[in-house]
Amino acid sequence: MTWNIDIERIAGILDGSATIAPGVNVVRGSNWQGKSSFIEAIKTALGTSTELTEGAESGTVHLETPTGVYDVALTRENGTVARRGEPYLSDEYDVTRAELFACLDERNEVRRAVRAGENLEDVLLRPLDFQNIDAQIETLQREREQIETELTQAREAKKRIPSVQEKVTRLENEIEDLQAKRETIDSEAGSDDSSESVRRQLSQARTEQNQAQNRVERLEQSIERTEQRLSERQDDLDALEIPEYNDVADKLSEARESLSQVERDAEVLQSVYSATEMVLSEDRLDLLTEVERDIDEDTVACWTCGSETTRADLADRLDALGSELTALRAQKETYRDTVEELETQREEISQARQRKADLEEDIAELKTTLADRKQSLDAARSRLEKAQGDVERLSDHVDAAVAELSDVESEIKYREAELEDTADELAQLETRAGRVDTLETDLESLRDDLAELRGRKDRLKREAREAFDTAMQDILSRFGTGFETARLTADFDIVVARDGQEASLDALSEGELELIGFVAALAGRQSFDVGDAVPLLLVDGLGGLDDDNLHTLIEYLQQGTEYLVFTAYPEYTAFDGREIDPTRWTVANEKQASAD
Known part of the structure; x- marks a missing residue:
């Protein structure tokens, strides 16, 4: 579960390596021994920093974690530093979250803003700039409209199933009755080859007539439904009003x-x-x-x-x-x-x-569909007219028995074709109706997602302020500060109370400002779930705290992260955790001293 890092020419470290264990990791050393540079090297591996050693043209960081191996190379090009390779964090949203709420060194924007007495809304809510909330809302709205249309169709299909099932059963019974009637006619009346041939032709002609008639009826019904939908869409379009807001x-x-x-x-x-x-x-x-x-x-x-x-x-x-x-x-x-x-x-x-x-767009599609179906109706009516002529011509050549048998067989074929169509329609309706529960669940989920996105900024602002208040109360219970409490206003200004009255931040000590800065950063860390992206908390620049307060702060911070890495001077007493020895590294000031 350890993290192993190898460093070459990053910040002030020319060459070095270290192991970071779960829990507390303290880099103890004097000035110019590479403490802050080690923090910069970890930030480079995370993807939040690109600080090369001064005068160096390139540098590398190799990081091994329980979840993967990451290599980052920095090169100086045209006065700037370019990064290549794969850092631990690649998504810009994750990088921003980590930079603000996991890398709490002296350069941290949240700590700096608190020290300067600035409003914190911009810095605490900055990760939202990378989530494209408006674009996500538009996408979800289109998905919701599509699902609502499909759900309406599925519910309508569910309502139609009983009547279509009843029609299937009726057609099956009618076919059985017609087949029994045909057997009776066959047994009561003989037929020679000639009459058999005419009978078959008549049966086929009547089948063709019935199929053509069925085709015409279905097309007429389809055209009527399409014209109704077209009229509804046209009415909706005519009634639609685009708000007129000037400029x-x-x-x-x-x-x-x-x-x-x-x-x-x-x-x-x-x-x-x-x-x-x-x-x-x-x-x-x-x-x-x-x-x-x-x-x-x-x-x-x-x-x-x-x-x-x-x-x-x-x-x-x-x-x-x-x-x-x-x-x-x-x-x-x-x-x-x-x-x-x-x-x-x-x-x-x-x-x-x-x-x-x-x-x-719907109106244009419906008009095209309507034109196609009217053309098909004309063809179907021509087919029906021809079939009717064939039936009339063949009917004159058969006797009453042959005609009756032909009628029965034709009716059987017609009913069988109708049964096949109805069974297919039933299967389609059952398939569509079977999606009602899934579509309702999807629709509810989309509505929840839309509501969450629309209220995400307000929710995060509220959560950040609540997290700030909670952490501040916890801090005040551990430290003997010169102020009674501090809170974030609705506008994200820090208000400090002393002796029951509002006090200026300028009147606070350096250590008190640092504590408020950490509280603000931890509030952002909790609100944006930074621990899910990087289980690491980096802390540097705590010289303003005395020994007791530093130990108290470290004990508090380690509760909220899997790995805590911080720097300390030798004069601080020992910490309960792993100590990283910077004297094993080769740092830039050592090389300069040996050259002198």
Whole structure:
């Protein structure tokens, strides 16, 4: 169950190898011994990194796992690094999930966003960009319409089975009665060769007449049904109305641009507000400008324009900035609602246009079918007319007994042909009706899939926030943090509470921010089932945590992954797990030192 990795010229490791065992794996070493480079090498094997050793033209990673062997080669080409071979992860969706929620080094986007105090919606929901949810919904909608049509036909077939079965039984009984009648006629009346020949001809002519008559009737019924379906489709087309929303695409583009602009403005204003609030709350105006202390009130020089002002004026201006920030947030929600409404209008227009195209296609097919069947009806009527003439001509040459026998035999053949057609129809109906349960199950599954896809983003947002809250409560129960709790808002902003009031992230320590960053990453890991794609969790850059907190964090992280690999300095006490010795590797700084 171990992972074995061989490394050549990746990041700072020129040559090295290691074994990763289930559970905790710690790479303990000082600076420049390749700890972080080892994490980069594993990321290269996973497919989330392409970091070559500085100055090297190529590098390789060979990874053996219980599920397969993976070789990745990196080469420097035209100033960029190209990857060849087969990494552990090849699907872009899996790569994105692992990069965000399994590779938790200092470069991790989730940890970085938390440290910077940024909104987390984009980074936590980024894997959704690679799932093409809208395209999947369109495909499932087409499949649903097809299954609904087939299900309607299958249910109709199920209703018709009893009547068709009754017709089969009736025809079988009629044939038995006709066969008995023919035997009676044969025994009561003799026949010579000449009359036998005429009788056969008459029987064949009447059979042909009956078959032609049956053919004409079926075609007339088929034409009537086709004309009815054509009329229904034409009525549906005439009644169809395509919603008239003016300039939806332009309005949607304009609304998205406005939303983006408001979000950028809010982000800029938030940065100014947070910085000014911190300077005032920490009473550190002297870091930015000269402060003239006075008994009544301190006077300061504005650090942007140089004009003289007071601390109270600055506080009032800060309150005004806060009000403006609140207004921008409300405006952002308004634009977001507008974007959603315009997207709904665009989808309604698309569906109506698709429905129109489908109806027009059905109408064209029905018209072609109708023309073909009318042509076949003309041919069948000509055939019937000829058969009727033959019957009339031959009937004049037979006596009453021969005519009666011919009638019986002709009727037998007609009934046998009708029985064969009806039996075939019954078999087709039973086959089609037998699919009702399967089609109903498939339809229900498609509806569930559609509902899941349509609500996937909202569900994932909800799950991510719930996972964040759960993990945060677990973290707070293990660590002595300076804040009481932290949560994700509906807009995916991090809100921290201290002493019962909202506090700024800037006031948190480096270690506290790192803990929140890990909580956010683990929330994404749970929401997107990252453990199903890669049973590995990589952790680096934990220098901001003391020995007790690092051990506590590692104990917590190992509960959620099969393989945990992290880096630590020698001064940390021993961990309960496998230690990977970096001194066995050849690293880039050793080669440079020997050359000096």
